[in-house]
Amino acid sequence: MAVSQDTIFALSSGSLPSGVAIVRLSGPRCRQTLETICGRVPAPRRASLLPVRDGGGLVLDEGLVLFFPGPGSFTGEDTAELQIHGGRATVKAVLSMLGALEGLRAAEAGEFSRRAFQNGRMDLVAVEGLADLIAAETEMQRRLAAEHAAGHLSALYDSWAKRLTHARAMIEAELDFADEDDVPGSVASTIWQDMQGLKQDIVNHLAGAHVGEIVRDGFNVVIAGPPNAGKSSLLNYLAQRDIAIVTDVPGTTRDVLHVDLDLLGYAVRLHDTAGLRDTDDIVEREGIRRTQRSIAEAHLVLLLSSDPDIDWAGLSADYTGPRLRVLTKSDERADAWTPDGVDVMISVTSGEGMTALLDAVGGFLPDLESGQALSLPTRDRHFSNLRDALGHIGSALDAGPLGLDIQAEYLRLAGHALGRVTGRVDVENLLDVIFSEFCIGK
Structure with a gap:
């Protein structure tokens, strides 16, 4: 696989402004570029405080400069990093100066990682793991991605x-x-x-593979039940903000809404759905169809009802996967006992049973704390x-x-x-x- 002879550069440290901005370079002209803009090439892997000048010798900024000779670098080529101040004007001036130098061009998306792969520094699994590591939002996603990125x-x-x-x-x-x-x-x-x-x-x-998909893409939990069972209220309570509209009018929710939670280090995607009932409303019927589709794709279904005598099995007769039967509005009940067939009783008004509900949901998450490697x-x-x-x-x-x-x-x-x-x-x-x-x- 041929490797481009261009020397590429890019801002690698994220959005501006910031306290520090890191501009990365990779390619055969790294040494020459450092000599031109900084006056010398620092000792390999040793940070040096140097000026960064434009082609006319004007100092644009001063920062830490590092040089990593190939093949012992991230890309396998000569690479360098300019750690400069993260002001927008400063970074723009440095990037413009680099783009004006002969043989240098701005890097394409993912090009540093692509060169690392082409030069045998990483394989495809490690490259994918690196991308997942950058995108990781939960501890388990981080662990899985780090395992892959480390090879x-x-x-x-x-x-x-x-x-x-x-x-x-x-x-x-x-x-x-x-x-x-x-x-x-x-x-x-x-x-x-x-x-x-x-x-x-x-x-x-x-x-x-099923566990790997859950860790990387999230554990899908669908909240289902008849209208006015408290589905949207539960979604809003767990999200700690108003995601879904809550009214006393049956059939308010007509589409599938979702919110992502971090539960025990796992990404849990919670879906609010249209109330399950027979209706002549064409829009609501479409919402119920989408509800049934979401239920079929769920890792776990929370069946909600405020009526303890409801036919739980009839709520999702076609679904045979894991489920929790949740009795809502427990603060409106005069007694505290849990009716037969109910797994958890909750109230979004008082917060009663919410810890028990989250514990119950956590019981369905994969158990990877027993020393199992995330390979x-x-x-x-x-x-x-x-x-x-x-x-x-x-x-x-x-x-x-x-x-x-x-x-x-x-x-x-x-x-x-x-x-x-x-x-x-x-x-x-x-x-x-x-x-x-x-x-x-x-």
Whole structure:
């Protein structure tokens, strides 16, 4: 993959004004640029307080300047950082000055990370993890993204790829070097047990895909129930602001509204929905249709009612997933006992039962506090390629009667599918593995 020879630059520290602004540069003209605008190149990885001048020698600002020689930099190229004052005029002047220099241009979106990938500093999973780390809003999202950005998920996939390469090497050894004394007969048969184990490892890994999606994209909780059950009031109470209109008129909510909460470090997306009832109002019917669709896609449904004798099962007869039956307006009840079939009683007026409700919702969140690593697949392309790899390994295991060459081809396809996840789809040098294993040609 060709790497551009342009030296790129960009503001990397976010919106202005700010106390400090960081301008990042990457490319072959980094050293020359620092000599031109700062007078010298600082010692590698040592911050130096230097002036930043324009082409005419006018000092635009003074700040900390760092230089990271390639390939030991983020992008794998020579890179530099100018830590200057974060005023809009100052940053604009510095960026304009850089854009006027020969061989420099403003970076495109994501171009620093793209160069890091092209130069082998990061793979695709790590790049995606870095993007998620920047966008993370909850602790669990941060942990998941940090795991991916640090390369832990990639290391798992690389270990699987090595097992596939080893298995193919053993097959090639039997096919091509069977007459060598160092290669025992039927050596390929010793690798199928490991391939069966690898198949199960991928199956177990894919089982965590649901958890990975919840951590990264959020846990969807739908508030459902008849009109005037207190759905919008509950949404507003948990959001601590007025998201939904609350009136005594049935059918006020006609669309699906949502708010994002941080619960136990997880992103929880709470959806308010139209009241479930029979109606001739065409707009309200559309709202109820959207409610049913939201219920079908929910991770958890909160069934709300102010009537303890309601038919809870009839509220969402087609939904078979997790649910909590919530009796609302408990402050209007003369007794304090919880009726049969009710999981939680709440009041948004007094706050009664709200802690119990949040605790109950938290009970449905994934339990990742027991030391489980967050090396989980999170994107559709991860799932698709992993499923392809799983299918090819299964085909290799079943293709015994067809011959070792067919089985080796299925394993090659499995390795290629894994390589698509990380972006490492280079041709493996199988002979290196073979010679290291058997000393062939000695």
